[in-house]
Amino acid sequence: MNARTRKVVPALGLGAALLVGAEPAFAQAVAPQWRYLTFGVFAAIIGLTMYVTYLAAKRVKTSADFYTAGGGVSGLQNGWAIAGDYLSAASFLGIAGLISLYGYDGFMYSVGWLVAYITVLLVIAEPCRNIGKYTMGDILAFRNNPKTVKAFMAVSTITVSTFYLTAQMVGGGVLVKTLIGIDYEYSVIAVGILMLGYVIFGGMVATTWVQIIKAILLVVASLVMVFMVWSQYGFGGPEYFQKVIGDPKIQARVGSLLGDAANNLTGSELGQRFLEPGLYLKSPIDQISLGMALVLGTAGMPHILMRFFTVPTAQQARISVIWAMAIIGGFYVLTLFLGTGAAMLVGPTNIIAADRGGNMAAPLLAQFLGGGPDSMLGNLMLSFVAAVAFATIVAVVAGLVLAAASAMSHDIWVGIVKGEHATDEEEKRAARICTLIVGALAIVIGILAQGQNVAHLVALAFAVAASANLPVVLLTLYWKRCNTGGVVAGLVVGTLTAIGLVLVSPNMTYPMQLKAAQQKIVDANAPVIEKLTASVATTTDAAAQDKIKKDLAAAQKAKAGAEAALAKIGAETTSLVGLEKPLFELRNPGLISIPLGFLAVLIGSLLYRDRRAEEMWDELYVRSNTGIGRAVAAAH
């Protein structure tokens, strides 16, 4: 059991992806007689966001309103919206689940997501506000060849957004299917259409407000649940953790994770082990590689950077990051108690039974706290958490689609095709058409990717953002000699190495390795079955015979399962790119691809002479530090 679980959960795949690896084991969360509660809560939350979109749509008059809410969002509002954009279903469900199943390692895993914002705060947010207008391409175009860098940056933006989007759509489809019991395809279509409604009609104004509403709901739901857990087990502090290590369900879980190593440990030693590292994260180098991608990648995420164009000044951009850090950090501290609370109240066995990746930990905890699966309040709380999770996915997807669509319409269509000569009305229409294209694409990809292992896509999105987007933005802003040659080289090398390394990494499926593992199970069980079959005949004691029969049935089931898996793999011998085994051992390419991305910008800039880029340096650097001449916010 333990070895199996560890294999099933993608070692460092991020939370959203965990939603997916576990699909087959999903159980129906809400019983049919309580379904009306679910629909009621969903209708209320969707109705609220629709009303906000209706109000927002009236305020979207220009393309600036559509892309950046006219720069009229305050720092506090933007901070909540950033938190809403960032706290995806992965953080909410994935990390709480990881903590409920693996204890300390799950919590340690959440730290990098907050630390990432220090990079955003210190070196990215304010200069980007002072230099940029609507897209990342605008920042690069300031001192480089505008058409060239916009083309490459738009492709990179769309690539990163699509990776992240696919993971969200697939995870969202599975989640909605589990929580409210509608088909996967309809779930994906529902997420897609709702999101398109917000973005097309309300642009950035509606997207911002949907993100704010969702972040507030998420924080309130988590706070209520944590206080309910605390009221049973003590308010944080040593007495709370004493209950954690003394909990028999947690002790049993650690025992099964440790296997033979657990034999001579006492119950409380096993419980203590839950608060120590090493139950989940096995490869420190991979962990560091992921940490690099998070710390540098968040600052290169197009949908995160775009949020800084919505505030009027660099000061407001700073305030918004500080609010975002307070909200996001506070939320991750709460997940420690959501996770351990779910482990004590629901129990790891039940959490795994609902979903092997642990994503149902928080919803099941809500159900338990409300009085259990047979109570009305329990199901109401479950429905509320489910609706918040749904709103989460829609809000995150809306931000991503808006970022990708802006790159398409503002950078490619207006910037390149029309050579910056488009009226505002034309640009606004183009932005809406591009949103429709990206949104339709997201729905199609979401349906096509059903059941696929998209575990590596979130990590890959962060890796590309850290290896391609961040080096070019950072060096454009801070290095005088950076130029078009460096930007193009950095984007190409960073993107291709990050994707290339993942294609040859253990993230891909290797039929030969799978076969070997399954064959091992078949081989190990065959003699056991033979021996047990023989001893059934010779044993006369009824109790002993029952036990043997039970063991026999288990062994036969394991063998049959492995044989079915072997048959499913069939004659395939190589992975997607024709490899029998991984060429590259790390699941997270950041450790290699990030330095290569930076190096490519350096070399590309030095080889390519561009006098304009250097002449423009003074202006860029003075503007980014003083805010002189920045695009002035529309008065709202």
Added chain:
Amino acid sequence: MATINWAAIDSDPRFRDLHDRKTRFLWGLMAFSVAYYFLLPIGAAYFADLYKVKVWGPINVGLLFALSQFLVAWAIAYIYARRASQFDEMAEKIARDADTIGVRK
């Protein structure tokens, strides 16, 4: 805006002062925060025994260190916010004179 002499502002002593202070402060803080963060996974991998030392009931060094990451991140945000208002003042003074610095009449 066309009248602004960017090169002159860039070499203006007040802007140079702002640049020097900001560069030192920001990259120093950045280096510290990155180093402090990576100590967590590195420590978990290579100093696991230290993480297991119990400090306060069952609460061990590892748990406190992980929680300290949140406090340090917030502290950095707070320190930066306070310091940045000084940078804002310096930048504002330069911006106010932007039209006159280095303009040849």
